Amino acid sequence: MTWAKICGICHPEDVATCVGAGVDALGFVVEYPADVPWNLTVARARELMALVPPGVERVAVVGDDHGRVLSIAGELRPDLVQLHADEDPRTTARLVGELHGLGIRVVKALRFDVDSGRLLTAHPVPGTPLATARWYAEAGVDILLVDSVSRDRPAGTGRTVDLRVARAVREGAGVPVVLAGGLRADNVEAAIEAVQPYGVDVISGVEGPVGHKDPDRVRAFLAAVRG
Numbered sequence: 340m341t342w343a344k345i346c347g348i349c350h351p352e353d354v355a356t357c358v359g360a361g362v363d364a365l366g367f368v369v370e371y372p373a374d375v376p377w378n379l380t381v382a383r384a385r386e387l388m389a390l391v392p393p394g395v396e397r398v399a400v401v402g403d404d405h406g407r408v409l410s411i412a413g414e415l416r417p418d419l420v421q422l423h424a425d426e427d428p429r430t431t432a433r434l435v436g437e438l439h440g441l442g443i444r445v446v447k448a449l450r451f452d453v454d455s456g457r458l459l460t461a462h463p464v465p466g467t468p469l470a471t472a473r474w475y476a477e478a479g480v481d482i483l484l485v486d487s488v489s490r491d492r493p494a495g496t497g498r499t500v501d502l503r504v505a506r507a508v509r510e511g512a513g514v515p516v517v518l519a520g521g522l523r524a525d526n527v528e529a530a531i532e533a534v535q536p537y538g539v540d541v542i543s544g545v546e547g548p549v550g551h552k553d554p555d556r557v558r559a560f561l562a563a564v565r566g
């Protein structure tokens with residue numbers, strides 16, 4: 340069964356909606372170092388995570404600063420930490436060791452630019468997306484997340500990635516791969532078929548007004564994932 344995560348949770352009623360619809364994991368964006376509509380303080384994230392029942396994984400979506408990532412993880416003790424910025428493999432490897440020591444698994448995002456299709460990274464990386472994926476896998480991450488990024492948004496773009504590239508990463512990375520970027524109830528089945536990912540992840544495709552989940556869209560998305 341394909342693992343399904345819904346990200347950008349900001350309100351208690353959205354926790355209830357997603358859990359009621361059978362989600363596997365919920366993502367909480369915490370003190371992300373860019374202006375995104377789904378950003379939470381640690382205190383607000385703690386309140387919302389406390390509403391998540393056992394059996395549904397809590398993912399803290401964070402980025403960049405090593406010390407801040409570690410401190411957020413220590414304060415919230417999520418099931419997974421999702422590194423969603425420009426963490427280089429050395430920093431990632433260090434964080435993996437420290438987070439695993441806290442019993443927390445690590446997701447690393449690989450972000451593809453919506454205009455050029457290129458893997459966006461501030462660091463010199465091996466030639467192909469697959470080589471970069473392996474680089475991070477060797478750093479010890481538990482899951483890689485293939486996502487899109489735009490000039491305006493570091494995530495939550497509502498735009499799809501090249502599914503052939505995602506498939507190549509999934510086939511060769513050596514760790515489970517989650518597919519994100521522009522997924523909706525009407526395209527997620529085909530995307531799963533094309534990429535055969537471990538899981539899928541969504542924000543825009545299940546929202547009404549930005550920051551608020553639409554219960555019908557949440558249910559339709561999860562029904563489509565379950566086939």
Ligand SMILES: O=C(O)c1ccccc1NCC(=O)[C@H](O)[C@H](O)COP(=O)(O)O
Binds near residue numbers: 541
């Ligand atoms: O969810 C966010 O707001 C967010 C903010 C900063 C960094 C990462 C973030 N989330 C990443 C995800 O896991 C999303 O599910 C992913 O970007 C998909 O978004 P969408 O294309 O809108 O479905």
